[in-house]
Amino acid sequence: MATGSNIKTYFNGAWHDGDIPVIRAADHGAWLGSNVFDGARYVDGLAPDLMAHCARVNRSAEALMITPSHSPKAMYEIIWEGLARYPVDAAVYIRPMYWALDGGELGILPKAGATGFAISLEEIPMPDPKKTVRLTTTSFRRPVLADNVVNAKAGCLYPNNARMLLEAKTKGFDNALVADAMGNVAETATANVFMVRDGVVYTPIPNGTFLAGITRARHIKNLRENGITVVETVLSFDDFRRADEVFLTGNLQKITPVSAFDEITYEIGPISLKARDLYWDWARNEATS
Secondary structure: OOOOEEEEEEEOOEEEEOOOOOOOOOOHHHHHOOEEEOOEEEEOOEOOOHHHHHHHHHHHHHHOOOOOOOOHHHHHHHHHHHHOOOOOOOEEEEEEEEEEOOEOHHHOOEOOOOEEEEEEEEEOOOOOOOOOEEEEEEEEEOOOOOOOOOOOOEHHHHHHHHHHHHHHHHOOOOEEEEEOOOOOEEEEOOOEEEEEEOOEEEEEOOOOOOOOOHHHHHHHHHHHHOOOOEEEEOOOHHHHHOOOEEEEEEOOOEEEEEEEEOOEEOOOOHHHHHHHHHHHHHHHHHHHO
């Protein structure tokens, strides 16, 4: 089921209108979950960090033992061909993806060089900039590399995220603040997380339990270059309860302020707003540089 509308699909060397079938029932990716994807955004003619997303989907494929079939540069060019089919003011979610076609040893190990590839473009509006989310805790945690492929943006990781979201929504909240294996804050069920206290920005240090996102890295760079201290460190749930403001970062929505964590409430703070402005200023400058 599609999330957005006006879908266009790249498959077998050509662009097609609509959400066409691409995976067969016997494909390794269909029955053994060997599929990876990445997500980028096209907004007002801009596709920020698109090349970085193309490179990451290849790294994700390799982490799942899938042989990438397209270079980041080739993927980048194909995506721009597809984006040319949309109005310049469209908001499009860009999703390149790989999956293994055949199994090797005992059918479990993906067969080298047997790779499915597609790109899905779909119009998904950017959220209202005034939109906020409310967080709660969840009984589910992020896995570690010894347990799962946390070094990839892999479809097989998302059922765990879905359990977190469902638990949060059952409790009357929008999203969950999630612990790592040691009980420290890792991220939310859908995005990386930042907190602000006394004008200093803090975010969980990457420790191999969550994907430190491309958009996360861009926000850190932008804030630091504009004189705001950003500290990557170990953070507890109590740290977030004592925060002045909290916000989420991810590709789909870029930045989302948090208005509550359980009974604690926050205002949309000045650094959250500053980070948003800096991001789009950078994106516009990147497009013209």
